[in-house]
Amino acid sequence: METLWNIRRAPLTLVAPALAILLIVFGVPTVQLFLESLNSPNFSLQNYRLFLGQYANVRILLQTLEISAIATAICLLIGYPTAYWIATASKRLRVILIVLVVLPYLTSDLARTYSWVVILGDSGLINSTLINLGLISSPLPLIYNRVAVYVGMVHIMLPMMILPIISVMMSIDKSLVAAAKSMGARPFTAFWRVYFPLSMPGVRSGTLLVFVICLGFYITPAALGGLGDAMLSTFIASQVATGFDMASISASSFVLLAVAIVVLSLFGLNPAGSSSAAPRVKKSRLGRYNVLRSVRSYLSEMAVAARARRWSTELHRADAPKWWIEILGWAMLAAVITYLLFPEIVVIIMSFSEGATLQFPPTGLSLQWYASFFTDPAWYGAAWNSLKIGIAVSALATVVGTLAAFGLARIAPDIRNFLTMTILTPITIPVIVVGVASYFGLINLGLIGTEVGVALAQTIGAISYVVVVVSATLANFDRRLDQAARSMGARPFTAFIRVTFPLIRPGIIGGALFAFIHSFGEVVITSFVSGYAVRTLPLKMWENIRNEIDPTVAAVASLLTILPIVWMIALYITWWRAGANARTAANGSP
Template sequence: MQSLQKVVRAPIILVIPALAILISVFGMPTIQLFLESVNAPDFNLHNYYLFLAQYSNTRLLFQTLEISAVATIICLLVGYPTAYLISAAHKPLRTILIVLVVLPYLTSDLARTYSWVVILGDAGLINSVLMDMGIISSPLPLIYNRIAVYVGMVHIMLPMMILPMVSVMLSINTSLVAAAKSMGARPSTAFWRVYFPLSMPGVRSGTLLVFVICLGFYITPAALGGLGDAMLSTYIASQVSTGFDIGSISASSFILLAVALLVLSTFGLNPSGTQDIAPRVIKRWSDRVNFLKLVKGYFNEIAVASRAKRWSTTSQRTRSEGWWFRIAGWTGVSLVIFYLLFPEIVVVVMSFSDGATLQFPPSGLSLQWYRSFFSDAAWYGAALNSIQIALAVSILSTIVGTLAAFGLGRIAPDLRSFMTMAILTPITIPVIVVGVACYFGLANLGLIGSKTGIVLAHTIGAISYVVVVVSATLVNFDKRLVQAAKSMKARPFTAFRRVTLPLIRPGIVGAALFAFIHSFGEVVITSFVGGYSVRTLPLKMWENIRNEIDPTVAAVASLLTLLPVIWMIVLYVMWWRAGTRSQLTALEAKV
């Protein structure tokens, strides 16, 4: 009996539900896809040969790599100085800037893509303004080209590049840079020799994450690009929708997956901490500066008087240059924030237009497109389907993900790392591959075209987000409070309900809301497993964007844009209430 109780209380038991869903919906189908790609049980590479033998396929593969790499480089060049200035700002301003970066990140990719269709289209905002001003007589080709694809992809992925770098930069000890300057290093030299190497973990994480996710982009290139801007994900999606050559589908999916895994295994599985970099950087600079001091010592003694005269001038010039640098830097940050928020603001404002077409600024205000949304059974029916599915995903993933987070925090580090990587797999590989695997997995279970199938497909990604959010909350949880409650004869469940749960409730609520938003705005995986029998709001919106530009879509996009704002308000209220409640809980536990 005692042995059975030990097994039941084992932390790994808490992770099993999450792993069971992951393996049944994604893990086993992925293995099945691999076996199909190598023609098991014959085991040959015929499908891969057929794919690579066609010039159009190899060109599509290299074009996918090119588009992903260029978008990643642009995100890095724009994101690094933005992250640097955000991390260097005062805490109140830094908090505001981080929130402004997070809000677009939480907005549906489809809504953000649609905003660029509205802005860049032939009858869009830019062409309309230029034609009204008489600058051009015919619309400029701003959409359905490679530039439009980059604009849309960078807009979606830039927050994902900025946030990891900000997280790492906030942990850098700036006194190391000051030490380098005190030993004679110029500000630019101290930055490149000290600060930049210490920020490399954030650069690596953001770059890898952005590149791998860009590999699986499907909606944005299809909506903003032309025929010559297609990516491999478009080819895979067309194969699934127009035919059923499982060998070709599995081979092309695994080629894309192999590229992602190759990049991750080469650059992502050998992290280098800042603790190892800092001593090397400081030691290198100590050696160089000490040597230079010996060489320059004599000349410094002679030139003391001259240097004293130049000191005030140099100091004034440095402050002046720093002032202009700060102005240029914050101007750049303002432009980045404007770039992230303006497209969504445009769609929200245009959704209140009273004209027959979308206008910015609108000539008058009206709720006609919202009335059109709520009066059309196709629209509000799709919205109800999305709400039902998102609620089910939120409940299931929050329960399973919270249990998994508790279990992962109590098992051995090596096993915890392996299981965490497995749970986070659905959000760290191209989404098109996840969609194909879920399609075959749910087909085996007979759940294609059902709400249950969509819920399970969304849940594997939502669990990943819940585990991340709840685990981050548990890191800051003081376990001594639970021990104090148990020392006062409280049972484990009572201690959890009265002490642990109230303190981590904001994290759980935040994870549940994050899971809801993830499911509510998901379109790629839903398009694979939903079939034609279940229509969610993003699917309805995507079909409308491809076939006709109905202004009702602007109302839908504005609703998807405002959803993260409501999420942030709810989460802030929860954290604010938890701030006062935690003190009362701590006092009760001690008493």
């Protein structure tokens, strides 16, 4: 046990297993792909010239940037006011609203994309309703176009925009805004000059994450878009499926990766942000020129008297009730929550349809599609494969990720930041690039088309989630408790088991559940490394959606939607029990 404790005291040793898996499955293959794109050992830019020399390739690249930028802008326009109203709500209501935002985020992207296929399709919910009401005679073209792509992408990425902004807004000192108002600033001016600058770290983090992840979107554009809505990820996937031109595939992948790296390098990524400091006062360009500075000072002095009179008259005047702003804000919040939850609710209800096709509302209730799922070997066999792989990924990622989180917590800040960003790379760059690199990494290991290979490919992303969750738990852990136990004679391992582990156990369980959900719903990376030999549930769903739209998919999507709810309940029970135990220990009760 003392040996284990000595290893625990060596931070880099604890991080080593996570880095080893990341390098073997993703890091080294990425370097190999880069060298291959340069025609190593001759080293030339021929592959990049071939890529950029074809008009179709450049058009797809620009179209990828356009779609990603517009989807990100829509997420920001909707997400910022939504986050603001959630952050200003009462504590209990705020918790409920955050849970309602998190639930869609935890739901499989494939299940959410399928829900929009059901809603927007020619025989989907909207067209069927309009035809039944006699408002249209033929289906509207709501799917297989650019608008449908934006609807699906924004639905998937909106929670990722809202959550970072909320985390920063909740840490803003509201007294700063109140102080600005007390000095005569109007509510909008106080918001724009004080509150908004303090919330910018969350805006920056959310915008960068959403944009970079949108660059690698593959499933949603392929399912909801038309032939003219292809993105670069779709182009790369078709290259892998139709041929084995490694040089061309690697060049296309690194063009997409280069865009993501440039964006992250220019704007930086700081999810934590810093919102405690006062907003910086930007120096005006006018201040660089003496003449213009004098003019500005003179005009400012002339306005002092007017501002003083207005301040004295408005200081003690009650603000006019802005009831219409409140109504508008809460109406928008309700619309956003409905937008996030309604598609999944529709699919769950339609999955109980008794007809031969999906209907909303169902003419009758039946479990036929659930029975089809549990009696068809193709469906429950795929589910069993996903379950086995998910458990293996969760176990491996939890152990390795927890060790890495402990090690990172004990490393110098500069090194910690670098290693943390390295470990988080698989979830902060386009997933299609991760899939391509993992594909060639598993070829090196001879594990393409095996369950072990699929598990390893999924583990590199699962480790990232575990590190994030456990590190957040360790940030709130008081290490003096462990030191106090040791000072009273407890051995290091005993102190860890009896003191440290019970307090961080909710974070470890949360990380394990995050890893399992990530594995159970993963489809892009799995589609590259499965080699058509390992059929997981998401792969079976994706094949079914593209080829036949079997109503059984609705039952499967419903089960994937319910899974995060079960996860939230389990996590709440775990945190509640941990809190109860802590209160019992604090009160000295047996």
